[in-house]
Amino acid sequence: MRNPKNWLWFILFGSLWGINEVMMGEVLSTSNIPHFSVLLTVIALFILAFARGIVNKPGSSTVIGVVAVLFKLANASPFYCHLLGIFMVGLVFDVLASVLMKSEKTSVIKNSLTGILNAYSGNVLFALVITYIIRYDIWTSGGLSKVLGHIFVAGTFTAILAAIAVPLGFRLGITSGAFADKKPNWTYAGTVVTVFIIWILSQVIG
Numbered sequence: 001m002r003n004p005k006n007w008l009w010f011i012l013f014g015s016l017w018g019i020n021e022v023m024m025g026e027v028l029s030t031s032n033i034p035h036f037s038v039l040l041t042v043i044a045l046f047i048l049a050f051a052r053g054i055v056n057k058p059g060s061s062t063v064i065g066v067v068a069v070l071f072k073l074a075n076a077s078p079f080y081c082h083l084l085g086i087f088m089v090g091l092v093f094d095v096l097a098s099v100l101m102k103s104e105k106t107s108v109i110k111n112s113l114t115g116i117l118n119a120y121s122g123n124v125l126f127a128l129v130i131t132y133i134i135r136y137d138i139w140t141s142g143g144l145s146k147v148l149g150h151i152f153v154a155g156t157f158t159a160i161l162a163a164i165a166v167p168l169g170f171r172l173g174i175t176s177g178a179f180a181d182k183k184p185n186w187t188y189a190g191t192v193v194t195v196f197i198i199w200i201l202s203q204v205i206g
Contacts, residue, residue, distance in 0.1 A: 005184075006055045008191045013051040014067020015198045017044050021068065021086060022076045022202060035154040041089060041122070042161040044068075045115055046169040048093045049101075053173020054180065058098040065090020075202040081136050085126050092122040104174045108167045115162030123155040 020043055028036035048061050068090070069083050096117050100110045127147045131139040139146060180187040 005188055006057070006060070008188055008195070009051060009055050010060060010063045011067055012191050012195050013047050014064045015071055015195055017047045017064065017068035017086070018071025018075070019198050019202055020044070020047075021072050021082070023205065025082070026076070035149075035157060037085070038154050038157045038161070041119070041158050042165050044086070044089050045093065045118060045162045046165040048090065048097075049111070049115075049166040049169030050173040050176070052097050052101060053104070053170045053175075054177035056097075056101065056103065059094060061090050061094035061097060063090075065094075071199075071202070081130050081134075081138070084130060084134070088126050088129075089118070089122050092125060093118050096121075101170065106170075111167035111170050112163040115164075115166030116159040118166075119159035119162050120151065120155045123151050123158070127151055 021040060024043070025036075025040055028039065048064060051064055052061065065087050068086050072086065073083060093114070096114045100106065100114045100117075127139070127150045130136045131142075131147050
């Protein structure tokens with residue numbers, strides 16, 4: 001975590017997550033697609049797993065989540081329930097990955113289990129906090145049925161897709177990390193350029 005180059009990765013993956021939330025999130029929400037958060041969460045888990053394949057350190061996924069929150073806060077209307085959801089996905093993934101995905105030799109089963117557990121536990125944590133602690137209007141008006149739908153309907157769809165996305169992302173991250181180690185200068189220069197492009201693109205689109 002103290003390696004400055006790791007922070008470039010965190011900013012890159014947080015920015016990728018953030019711009020996906022801003023662009024795809026806007027399209028899906030305005031299209032009134034039921035449980036559109038499923039696709040956003042699965043993509044987020046893929047990004048987190050990819051990043052974990054490169055920098056497999058406890059705390060890294062939470063930092064990436066914070067960057068994604070800041071990105072969305074800077075480039076979209078501040079729907080605080082969305083920001084809370086992003087942070088919780090990163091935090092829960094961090095905890096689970098630190099236990100189940102400790103090395104690149106971690107089995108595909110454990111990687112899939114990380115995605116499945118993240119889908120359910122993340123949805124449980126978010127739904128309970130946003131409804132019964134923060135008491136956000138949309139959720140309190142939906143009541144228990146909205147909470148259960150988020151946990152069991154959206155959670156199940158997310159779990160099915162995450163069981164594939166997390167192992168795939170983790171494996172691609174390991175491969176990319178190995179390449180980065182062989183070409184460090186080109187890799188980190190490209191990372192900086194990509195981060196700038198993402199932030200500039202978000203401003204232009206915004």
